[in-house]
Structures are given as structure tokens and as C-alpha cells.
Amino acid sequence: MNWTQPSSQGDLKEEVLNLKEQPGSNILVLGSGELVRKLMKHDLVDEFRIMIFPFIWVSGKRLFTDNIKTMSLKHVYTKTLHSGAVELTYPPSKEDNVFHQGSD
Template sequence: MREVSWNHSRLIRENLVEEVSKLKQLPGQDILVAGSCQLVNTLMQHDLIDEFRLMVFPIVVGNGKRLFRDDNVRKVLKHVETKTFCSGVTVLTYQPHRSETHNK
């Protein structure tokens, strides 16, 4: 990808952690990551995620990619909110306890 044309988008080509850290310091809206397990895991390793919004759909489709991979770090999360829509989709919102990150 050489350029992005979506509103308020920025293409990061170099140091992801450094660039996302800079973006978080700017005023403006939330940064949303949808559908990228590798990106989520990288941001999580560097404590760059302020909130997790996990969507649960009322259908079983078999197997798929795991959002959280096996590693030696356990992140303790605090439940903040649950929303269920008329479609049956449930959104679970969690925030990390920064001081309660533990090794297994």
C-alpha cells in the first residue's frame, strides 16, 4: 500500500509502536483497529491499547484465528460495559489494568 484515501487515515511504514504512540498524543478521536490480530497483539505487547471492544455474534462458524495468541504475558482486564443489540450481537468493553500486568 502506497497511500490511503480514507478520512483521517495515516499510513504507517516505519516503526509502528513509535508512530502509534505519537498518534495517541494528538487531540482527536479514538483509534480503531478492526480485524487485525497481528496489529492488536503488537499494540497490546507495548501497552498501547486503552480499551478492548469485543463483538460476540450469535452464530457458530467453526474455527478461525485467535485474537489473543499464546505468550508469556497475561493482561488483566476490567469489564466496563456490555451492550446487546436486537440482532443478538453483544459488544463487551474492557479496559486494561495497567498496574496488574503479570507474567504467567
């Protein structure tokens, strides 16, 4: 699967929908909160896999900001890794979700 970044944000939804129509593996986003927030805005996230690491960081960027959807998530899977990190899997519960407008 070949993908290049769309030329504008308006193309993002169309490009991701096209990718989802193609056979192959899942689309995985690692380390890009900005892209995840844009995908959430267009209701394109099928599943969140959130990793919790056994240390505390006092600063950093938030994945979920004040201007995104309020979402109900349903816990479906937990995996503990050898490092002590925990991977939690949550698909959005589409019935309860409400979008809050805000800037990106």
C-alpha cells in the first residue's frame, strides 16, 4: 500500500476512506497525536490502542485535547508486556459520541 500525505486537510478524510476500502492490514498511527485528532474529527478511528508505561512524565503533549469529541469507549482487551507497560484496546461506542467544535 502506498500513501503520501494529502495536499490539504480536506483530502485526509477521502484518502483514509480510500485506504480502508483496500485489502490488506490495518492502518496504524504511532506517535502523531495531531493526526489522530484529525482522524477523530472525521470519525475515522475504529479502535484506540493506548499504551501505559510504568514511569511518570511531568510534561508533554496530550493526545486528547479540549477540542475533540467526547467519546464513550468500550474496553475489549488488556495486554501486559514484559517491560511492565500495559496495552489497552478500546473501540469507540458510536451511539454515545458527541462532537465538540473547536480549533485543531
